[in-house]
Amino acid sequence: MxxxxxxxxxxxxxxxxxxxxxxxxxxxxxxxxxxxxxxYNAASSVAAIILDEQGRLLLTRRAIDPFKGTLDLPGGFVSVDESSEEALAREIEEELGAEVLEYRYIRSYPNRYEYSGLTVFTNDAAFVCTLRDYTVIKPADDVCEVEWFFLQDVKLEDIGIKSIRTMVRDFIEHL
Known part of the structure; x- marks a missing residue:
């Protein structure tokens, strides 16, 4: 162990x-x-798969540990007394300054990683999202950069969090 x-x-x-x-x-x-x-149960978290009108996937660059500097999907932990859908909208607003117009739940992914000397267990819910306005996107909170990738150009090894890497791989493979 x-x-x-x-x-x-x-x-x-x-x-x-x-x-x-x-x-x-x-x-x-x-x-x-x-x-x-x-x-010690899994904490709930959400991740947004966002495609633009050209079919490019939005990936963020992590500004903090764990996995600082690696690619990620926008999202984060579900707060106490908050639904996954509410967390999704809040995280997109906090990290991108954008508003979720529509979303569709795909599936969840288990994950574990080390933070502050403790193994953290999560259950990461994946949503495909459309935004009200793509021109307002600006990295903030724990995101230092936003990048758009055509699906064939995504390098899965550049995604630091295992569940997010699997989520993106599954999305690309099942399109």
Missing amino acids: HLTHPQQVFKFCPKCGSDHFRSKEDNSLQCDACGFRFY
């Missing part, structure tokens, strides 16, 4: 502080002292 897995990182119960915080077989840790149980 990797050293950043929650079972390796969390040594003390966050409720009572006991060092009797033990791994269970159901993606959880349980405190033998107070009974507190913590599940």
Whole structure:
């Protein structure tokens, strides 16, 4: 098991502080002292597949870690009390300054990566989106650059996040 897995990182119960915080077989840790149980489930996130009128795919360049400098799709984590669709609209506004006009859910992709010394598990929902206005796109938030690619020119190895790489590959293959 990797050293950043929650079972390796969390040594003390966050409720009572006991060092009797033990791994269970159901993606959880349980405190033998107070009974507190913590599940390390996948966090929800969204990603937008956006094509322009020429059929080019919009890819962003990550301004932050993990995978700083690699290509990505616009999107991000779903906030507490927010639907995936609301998160999609918010993330597009934050990262591109654009408004989602229409969207269609495709499927979800599991992922895991290391952040702040901890393995983070995600469930990344892919949406194909059209924007109200493509001329307003401007990189912001955790995006440092926006690039358009004809599908045959996309280099999957330049996409840093595994689930996003798979998402883009599947989209290109099933068009």
